[in-house]
Amino acid sequence: DTGVSQNPRHKITKRGQNVTFRCDPISEHNRLYWYRQTLGQGPEFLTYFQNEAQLEKSRLLSDRFSAERPKGSFSTLEIQRTEQGDSAMYLCASSFTRGVSETQYFGPGTRLLVL
Amino acid sequence: AQSVTQLDSQVPVFEEAPVELRCNYSSSVSVYLFWYVQYPNQGLQLLLKYLSGSTLVKGINGFEAEFNKSQTSFHLRKPSVHISDTAEYFCAVRGLNFGNEKLTFGTGTRLTIIP
Numbered sequence: 001d002t003g004v005s006q007n008p009r010h011k012i013t014k015r016g017q018n019v020t021f022r023c024d025p026i027s028e029h030n031r032l033y034w035y036r037q038t039l040g041q042g043p044e045f046l047t048y049f050q051n052e053a054q055l056e057k058s059r060l061l062s063d064r065f066s067a068e069r070p071k072g073s074f075s076t077l078e079i080q081r082t083e084q085g086d087s088a089m090y091l092c093a094s095s096f097t098r099g100v101s102e103t104q105y106f107g108p109g110t111r112l113l114v115l
Numbered sequence: 116a117q118s119v120t121q122l123d124s125q126v127p128v129f130e131e132a133p134v135e136l137r138c139n140y141s142s143s144v145s146v147y148l149f150w151y152v153q154y155p156n157q158g159l160q161l162l163l164k165y166l167s168g169s170t171l172v173k174g175i176n177g178f179e180a181e182f183n184k185s186q187t188s189f190h191l192r193k194p195s196v197h198i199s200d201t202a203e204y205f206c207a208v209r210g211l212n213f214g215n216e217k218l219t220f221g222t223g224t225r226l227t228i229i230p
Contacts, residue, residue, distance in 0.1 A: 041223070043218070045218065103161060105161070
């Protein structure tokens with residue numbers, strides 16, 4: 001069990017550029033979550049997948065954000081036309097569902113800075 | 116919908132002294148409760164969780180928490196802190212039902228251990 005991994009760990013981009021982050025969940029975890037954490041705040045839910053199906057999206061996830069989980073394994077989060085307000089830590093978590101009782105395990109995060 | 120309040124944004128404590136980090140929640144449904152710890156520039160690590168059963172829950176690194184349904188609280192305690200406990204601590208809740216799996220976090224409490 002190697003844990004949840006995220007790449008890259010840090011990303012600096014200019015306003016208006018597109019960025020893509022990758023998350024590799026714990027092997028055989030069927031659920032994958034994305035959260036965003038801004039400075040001094042707790043993580044806020046963005047979206048989650050069960051296998052390859054995207055089951056819920058937060059209102060925080062504007063049209064510039066898109067997430068995918070092809071084949072129910074790794075996931076990507078893309079932000080188009082980045083804005084300075086997108087600067088944050090993007091956290092990925094995975095879990096294995098046993099009924100409704102589950103624990104989410106978090107990756108180290110990708111820190112995005114938009115200049 | 117759920118919400119979490121962590122009233123103390125910063126808590127300084129002398130080494131080997133006891134500590135309590137407070138967490139109160141609001142929810143129209145029954146919830147599961149979690150405490151996560153975040154070390155600098157890292158993701159979140161699960162400290163402990165309350166799903167059901169005994170209201171006193173023991174976690175890693177000597178931490179414990181008590182669920183109080185009447186006061187809607189889930190305070191985190193440690194009888195004797197160590198320098199290595201310096202970190203940010205987040206309380207989180209989620210609903211019990213399918214479709215209510217996302218975590219709602221508080222704003223965090225920064226625990227600083229004074230040598």
